[in-house]
Amino acid sequence: xxxxxxxxxxxxxxxxxxxxxxxxxxxxxxxxxxxxxxxxxxxxxxxxxxxxxxxxxxxxxxxxxxxxxxxxxxxxxxxxxxxxxxxxxxxxxxxxxxxxxxxxxxxxxxxxxxxxxxxxxxxxxxxxxxxxxx
Numbered sequence: 001x002x003x004x005x006x007x008x009x010x011x012x013x014x015x016x017x018x019x020x021x022x023x024x025x026x027x028x029x030x031x032x033x034x035x036x037x038x039x040x041x042x043x044x045x046x047x048x049x050x051x052x053x054x055x056x057x058x059x060x061x062x063x064x065x066x067x068x069x070x071x072x073x074x075x076x077x078x079x080x081x082x083x084x085x086x087x088x089x090x091x092x093x094x095x096x097x098x099x100x101x102x103x104x105x106x107x108x109x110x111x112x113x114x115x116x117x118x119x120x121x122x123x124x125x126x127x128x129x130x131x132x133x134x
Contacts, residue, residue: 045132049119049130049132052130053125053126055086058086058087058088058130059078059082059087060088061074061075061078061087062090063090063091063098064090064091071098071105075089075105079131079133082133084134085133086130086132087131087133088126088128089106089129089131091127091128091129092127099127106131115134116134117131117132117133117134118132118133120132
């Protein structure tokens with residue numbers, strides 16, 4: 001039962017509850033106002049990867065049943081279609097040949113001035129990799 005209902009029935013207020021609302025001190029109000037005006041810091045790349053790993057609807061390319069030679073073309077196409085986004089590259093468990101080729105291509109794409117990706121993180125649960133495209 002709420003406090004108002006108790007008061008209407010004639011109950012006495014508890015000793016630890018104030019009779020009326022008191023505004024917070026001015027410093028506290030100004031601090032909360034400043035916090036509301038300043039947007040929170042952006043998420044780190046690792047935090048973005050962790051969030052993206054839970055998103056099963058990311059744009060993706062699936063290399064199940066494909067050959068190692070198809071990996072570079074498939075990744076390049078996916079990255080060019082999704083600038084500035086997180087994408088998923090699915091390579092499956094298998095023998096590891098496709099997974100190794102995916103990692104090699106991603107390492108090459110993340111190096112140098114002309115890097116096409118900001119980073120990548122393997123997702124062992126989905127046998128895939130999440131990639132942040134520049």
